[in-house]
Amino acid sequence: MKDIRIAVRVTAKGKEKIQSKARTCGLSTTEYVKQRALGYEPRSIPPxxxxxxxxxxxxxxxxxxxxxxxxxxxxxxxxxxxxxxxxxxx
The missing domain is CATH 1.10.12 (Lyase 2-enoyl-coa Hydratase; Chain  A, domain 2)
Structure with a gap:
């Protein structure tokens, strides 16, 4: 089964914000967006x-x-x- 790509357009500022939140959670941007889209709230990396x-x-x-x-x-x-x-x- 092949993976299917979903493209989403965001502003440069929106992209930076998403990437920053993904880094805070220790996730790739793709994984962060997938989790958010599926209704999950990724947590930031704990101390x-x-x-x-x-x-x-x-x-x-x-x-x-x-x-x-x-x-x-x-x-x-x-x-x-x-x-x-x-x-x-x-």
Whole structure:
């Protein structure tokens, strides 16, 4: 199956703005536009500190012995990933 191209005309200023937003999200311009067109809201690249915190939470989950605490930590990790890393659906 071949990919099909969709061309969109924008002003030079519009192109710069789209490219800037794509860079902020760590995406190519094409991927950024595709995600936006399909109703997703790409997120900007989070700071490295977030990944350090996620790793520490993951280590805590591995070390704990309480099933209840394990489940709570796992739920918090999933929520952080969903809200901070994955594109949102508008």
């Amino acid at each position: 490295d500190a977030l990944f350090v915190c996620l790793e520490k939470l993951d280590e805590l989950e591995i070390k704990t012995s309480s099933p209840e605490l394990d489940e709570e930590i796992h739920d918090v990790l999933k929520q952080i990933v969903a809200e901070c890393l994955l594109p949102g659906k508008g």
